Amino acid sequence: MADLSLARVADPEAAAAGRRFLAGRIAIYGILGVFALIYLAPLVVVVLNSFREQPEIARNGLINLPRSFTLEAWSSAWGSYCIGGTCEGMKRNFLNSLAMTIPATIISTLLGALNGYVLSKWRFRGSEALFTLMLLGVFMPGQIALMPWAFVLGKLGLTNSTYGLVLVHVIQGISFTTLFCRNYYVSIPDDLIKAARIDGAGFWRIFRKIVLPLSPPILIVTVIWQFTGIWNEYLFGVVFTSGREQPITAALVALTAGGTTARTYDVMSAAVLIGALPPLLVYFFGGKYFVRGLTQGAIK
Template sequence: MRTDSPASTKPANLVWHRIALWSVLLLFALVFLTPMYVMVTTSLKDMAQVRGGSLLSLPTSPSFDAWAKAWGSACTGIDCGGLKPFFMNSVMMVVPAVLISTAIGAVNGYVLSKWRFKGSEVMFALMLFGMFMPLQVVLLPMSQVLGWLGIASSIWGLVMVHIVAGLPSTTLFFRNYYVGLPDELVKAAMLDGAGFWRIFWRIIVPLSTPIFVVTLIWQFTNIWNDFLFGVVFSGGDSKPVTVGLNNLANTSSAVKEYNVDMAAAMIAGLPTLFVYIVAGKYFVRGLTAGAVKG
């Protein structure tokens, strides 16, 4: 009687394992992407099709009218200027907050990994404590500090809040990455007469591209998507896009325009989606290069 050898059954088993793996992955991808599919298709429908059609049906005559209204004329409370001013507020807040928190985190990580001093480990542990502290705890003291500085309810107040809140994570990323760099590089540069800043700019920074990408994407996503700080520390003219989206979705009107709400949600989420599509592979490379190691 003929029996198959292990060598002949191994490829068949491997094929079935791959089929099962891809099936599970495709199922998870389908579940994950279904809400986005609903958002995109609903935003391209008119209200007649939204009311009379299926949630999963494709738009019969796609139109960007809902997108135009969400951007420029949808009402958020008594203001009917759309998401445009809120979107610009987020841009003005995110750019300096991301750049400054990343730059300070790079210097902190450089000091805590290559220029250790007495008590540096304790300082690093205290900074890490900030990553696990509930954000609600800092709302009252932070509002008092912003009031003392005269930047309460302003975009620069939000910038400062996000810089302070982001320092623990940016410091952790850079510190753990720089620990993996050979100390001999710094010692050799010191023997050649290079100082603190020259070593940082000429040696450390050129080797830090992966971790800079990771930190920039991480900070951009956290700050752009933040709602708590935006709703607590912003004023009438400094509200970010997440607060504007919330106000738009909760504004009462005679007819609830779900297509406009979905278009507004897509507009608010497009920047982070764009960043991950463009730089997602570099984010993964940066993580594997040691961003969360140690």
């Protein structure tokens, strides 16, 4: 916007404009820099502390340059730190979270793609109303569903189990994935589908040959959204599972809440990073596509 840099001609007006431009640039980078510092500081603090020795943290303070280096905290947080009586670290909870997140993400994404396909390209009388009903699931606060879920999971024998959480997350996630995919598929020209139908292609063939090949952008968004959302979820995890069956978010709270003893920032930092790493990795590799796809699909 501001860079109408016509400062090639050496007249005073242009020189003034050039100075204004430079001042503007400095302000822009200055403000961005300050915000970047605020955004990065917590991450830097945690990463540094996860490699420091606890006595050194206690001596020099949590926010300080490291003067020691050890991998002790990581191995302790991963495999041997005591959370509420059991001394197995976060490993088990980490694997629980993986076992919960991966299937729930895949299933809900597949269902969302199919639902979105139907609701955009095979509309029938009343399908819009049904879509609105599914959309409401996006807004449902988890608290409303807690007691019914507890009952249903109990009846199915899925209390305190990762499978139970998979079920909960799939059903909760369908509304999001359907919304994303439906809004994206709407932009596929109907003529394309019509032509395929005239050529004799049916429901599944059109999905496989036309819709699916056009889907990667929205599927990436949906997978990232679901993966990070389910991995990071806490309420259902803490309510429906306990102890060794808990996902990592619940275990993290149990670990950092660990009451009266002096805070072991080294181990807690490593544990926090273990809990944050998978969604961060997903985001770093897919973030670019996420933003691009989100604006094509989710925001309509």
